[in-house]
Amino acid sequence: MKPFSYKISVIGAGAVGATLAQRLFEYGLADVVLVDILKDLARGKALDLMDAASITRTEKSIIGTDDYEDISGSDIVVITAGFPRKPGMSREDLISKNALIVKDVAAKISQSAPKAIVIVVTNPLDVMTYLALKTTGFDKTKVMGMAGVLDGSRFITLIAEELKIRRSLVKTFVMGSHGDTMVPVISKTTVEGKPLSSVLSAEKIEGIVRRTCDRGAEIVSLLGTGSAYYSPSASALRMIRAIMDDCGEIVTASAYLEGEYGLSDICMGVPCRLDSRGVVEVVEFELSEQEKAAFSKSAKVVEGSIELLRARHLIHQQTVKDGAG
Numbered sequence: 001m002k003p004f005s006y007k008i009s010v011i012g013a014g015a016v017g018a019t020l021a022q023r024l025f026e027y028g029l030a031d032v033v034l035v036d037i038l039k040d041l042a043r044g045k046a047l048d049l050m051d052a053a054s055i056t057r058t059e060k061s062i063i064g065t066d067d068y069e070d071i072s073g074s075d076i077v078v079i080t081a082g083f084p085r086k087p088g089m090s091r092e093d094l095i096s097k098n099a100l101i102v103k104d105v106a107a108k109i110s111q112s113a114p115k116a117i118v119i120v121v122t123n124p125l126d127v128m129t130y131l132a133l134k135t136t137g138f139d140k141t142k143v144m145g146m147a148g149v150l151d152g153s154r155f156i157t158l159i160a161e162e163l164k165i166r167r168s169l170v171k172t173f174v175m176g177s178h179g180d181t182m183v184p185v186i187s188k189t190t191v192e193g194k195p196l197s198s199v200l201s202a203e204k205i206e207g208i209v210r211r212t213c214d215r216g217a218e219i220v221s222l223l224g225t226g227s228a229y230y231s232p233s234a235s236a237l238r239m240i241r242a243i244m245d246d247c248g249e250i251v252t253a254s255a256y257l258e259g260e261y262g263l264s265d266i267c268m269g270v271p272c273r274l275d276s277r278g279v280v281e282v283v284e285f286e287l288s289e290q291e292k293a294a295f296s297k298s299a300k301v302v303e304g305s306i307e308l309l310r311a312r313h314l315i316h317q318q319t320v321k322d323g324a325g
């Protein structure tokens with residue numbers, strides 16, 4: 001059942017986690033717990049946000065901590081703990097470093113907040129979502145990853161820029177793995193209700209798709225240290241709002257697949273129906289042959305990453321529970 005008042009914990013008080021905590025707190029959406037292995041960092045940021053509360057006019061609470069007891073009773077837990085990409089580093093390079101962190105955090109979440117919905121933000125996203133699902137042993141409806149919302153927003157931004165139109169006129173879904181093999185679904189991309197392919201040439205679309213894929217790396221190289229955080233935190237917030245609104249909205253998320261899109265035992269970006277129970281349905285779009293091929297190429301990358309974690313004994317096979325309970 002939809003809670004009356006939400007408690008949301010954000011693990012990782014770095015750039016993405018703290019910005020998400022700020023958005024949640026300042027919009028007055030939830031009582032927020034900010035957790036970091038660096039306790040004072042989390043406490044300091046929480047105090048700083050609290051000091052702004054009389055100005056931003058929120059009556060919600062926020063605390064910073066390193067104690068997982070404090071997340072008990074959370075309705076949603078967002079995992080942002082982990083290292084961001086460095087210039088020249090692929091998301092896949094991050095696997096080994098971030099897997100140890102996500103595994104540790106997921107085990108603590110399952111102990112302290114066993115009823116929570118978990119949203120994974122740590123990269124490489126799809127394999128970290130899979131690891132969080134297997135480590136918590138939570139129902140597959142309860143664990144999802146944030147990527148498609150961000151990739152979709154980047155794609156929309158670049159399309160609107162190219163056409164010099166309002167971003168709100170562009171609708172799209174970006175599926176597949178969060179990375180170089182993401183799959184913007186051109187057949188489901190519309191501009192004022194018209195197919196994208198009727199307003200832009202195939203060559204232009206290809207260029208925009210390439211720039212969308214490279215956008216994360218472009219930001220990494222401009223920032224010098226760290227990676228994007230305003231748009232990832234906004235994207236996580238978008239998913240949280242869909243969960244809280246409880247309307248069954250279709251939002252792209254990395255979800256556990258059991259036969260959908262011809263894939264099993266993998267987490268991939270797919271359109272999901274979200275409500276207060278989590279991912280209640282993976283929505284199966286009709287894809288073009290080209291999109292199907294791109295999606296399966298994308299799946300191979302995630303399968304490779306999962307194999308890598310298995311080889312390092314980081315994933316222990318657990319039964320993923322079915323149903324939306």
Ligand code: APR
Binds near residue numbers: 013082122123228229
């Ligand atoms: N438990 C809790 N917090 C941890 C742990 C842990 N085991 N390990 C690291 N952290 C914390 C760090 O102390 C740091 O404060 O995670 C935080 C990460 O913050 P940043 O380094 O600023 O990274 P950020 O930009 O927030 O990105 C975090 O999100 O988008 C992804 O690719 C990105 O994987 C990266 C993650």
